[in-house]
Amino acid sequence: MKMYGNWRSAAAFRVRIALNLKGIAYEEIFLDLDAGDQFKPDFLAINPQGAVPALFDGEGAPLTQSLAILDYLEETHPEVPLLPAGPRARARVRSLAQVVACDTHPLYVPRVRNFLMENYGLPRERMLEFLRNAFTTGLRILEKRLSTEAGTGRFCEGDAVSHADLCLISLWIGTGIFGIDTEPYPTVKRIADAMLALDAVARAHPLRQPGAPAP
Amino acid sequence: MKMYGNWRSAAAFRVRIALNLKGIAYEEIFLDLDAGDQFKPDFLAINPQGAVPALFDGEGAPLTQSLAILDYLEETHPEVPLLPAGPRARARVRSLAQVVACDTHPLYVPRVRNFLMENYGLPRERMLEFLRNAFTTGLRILEKRLSTEAGTGRFCEGDAVSHADLCLISLWIGTGIFGIDTEPYPTVKRIADAMLALDAVARAHPLRQPGAPAP
Missing domain, CATH: 1.20.1050.10 (Glutathione S-transferase Yfyf (Class Pi); Chain A, domain 2)
Structure with missing residues (x-):
């Protein structure tokens, strides 16, 4: 997988932990938030919200919003589970x-x-x-x-x-x-x-x- | 089910719609947010956050946070589905x-x-x-x-x-x-x-x- 992130982003941190715990290989692309990279046209075409993380899982649309990404990872990579059963x-x-x-x-x-x-x-x-x-x-x-x-x-x-x-x-x-x-x-x-x-x-x-x- | 809510709460509104669409019978208990009912000890014992909605499904702990409640309803009452399949x-x-x-x-x-x-x-x-x-x-x-x-x-x-x-x-x-x-x-x-x-x-x-x- 490929993730647009930033070292400082609390939301990207959550997703990185889930990827690591589930053993999913990923590459993180550093977006310079101080330089305003998130509001440049190239990135706004990926996430109109101008926010990280944005995750690519193969082809297909970027996945955004950290909690939505966590649920997606849970559904597509159930091991190691990060939600309880009941x-x-x-x-x-x-x-x-x-x-x-x-x-x-x-x-x-x-x-x-x-x-x-x-x-x-x-x-x-x-x-x-x-x-x-x-x-x-x-x-x-x-x-x-x-x-x-x-x-x-x-x-x-x-x-x-x-x-x-x-x-x-x-x-x-x-x-x-x-x-x-x-x-x-x-x-x-x-x-x-x-x-x-x-x-x-x-x-x-x-x-x-x-x-x-x-x- | 029994829900502590308030007419004005956007979060309670979301949950009411889900309950109605799924045909789940519920009673809503009006919490007077202007009078500060959400910060009185009785309610803080239900939700220490002092926020609505708080939903009771039979016995057991109150359910809080509207998105968490929506997922709970989806898992326990899959019909009518309010999430797509893929x-x-x-x-x-x-x-x-x-x-x-x-x-x-x-x-x-x-x-x-x-x-x-x-x-x-x-x-x-x-x-x-x-x-x-x-x-x-x-x-x-x-x-x-x-x-x-x-x-x-x-x-x-x-x-x-x-x-x-x-x-x-x-x-x-x-x-x-x-x-x-x-x-x-x-x-x-x-x-x-x-x-x-x-x-x-x-x-x-x-x-x-x-x-x-x-x-």
Whole structure:
């Protein structure tokens, strides 16, 4: 497979982990988001949304939106499974994943940050209050649910990695970048640490991708 | 089934349509979001996120997040199907649905609007610039994709209603409430009109739910 991505993209990170865990060979094409590559005609013809990831599986149209791609990979490459078997457990995994991918991550992407600065004239430091509110709201909900719901195990749902863990770690990575205090979220931290210990996650890590700053 | 919802919630609207199309009997319990019912301990025990919808299917934990609920309903009540059969078509439906449910709707929910007004001291009219930007970005992407991608038919994917259409109409309904110019989005409008003509959608319409203002 071939994926347009960017080392910094939380959504591309999720997809890389799934590809690694399922043992699917892929090539990642680095899109320079700072240079605005995502808004150039060549890429807009691939994804009119001007966003990564965009995944090509052989011929055929590009696949976009990280959660849609994760479900596609699950349906076309069921091994190793990243969703549990029962409908209720699957619904819980998807709900946890969507706390991140719907209600948290879209609030802190560059286009939102830029709109706040450009439209309202906010300096970067004040704009970041919006971003930090998104992070802490998402982390608080995850912590509350993961620390109280019966389904939680070594990972978000039992002892197997699922879409919820891919989303969790894609959020967690941002806490370092944006200086978010992680002390109030011990259960999220425990699961993030378990994820980071996996080779498939380590290889997918943002800082190990093309274009990332040197360590 | 029993659903905690609110007439105004775009996410609850999506779930109501699915329940109606699948012929699943349900009772909706009105949660007064203006009175802050979603943040009272009784409801936070159901959904720590303080958000609707929350669906109960018999005994067992509440189901939350509208897209997760739609997939749960699809898995437990496959008739009438609201996802196409092939993985690529399913991925396209999910991607279109997520343009709305991940990248558009979460940007204009009350908690975001309130944060902008309270934290930055923006008057309502200036806050609405953020909301209108979210709407027009989402609508522009949908229009571009639906008017150019081969999969589009009478509905978003071919001639059968899918999750993408449920999300599309849940966004469309907001254009009237927030005074968004819909003229640049003729393909979105055509599909929205086809949706509104369905009895299952008409019965799920926000203005026909408990708590809605009189026409």
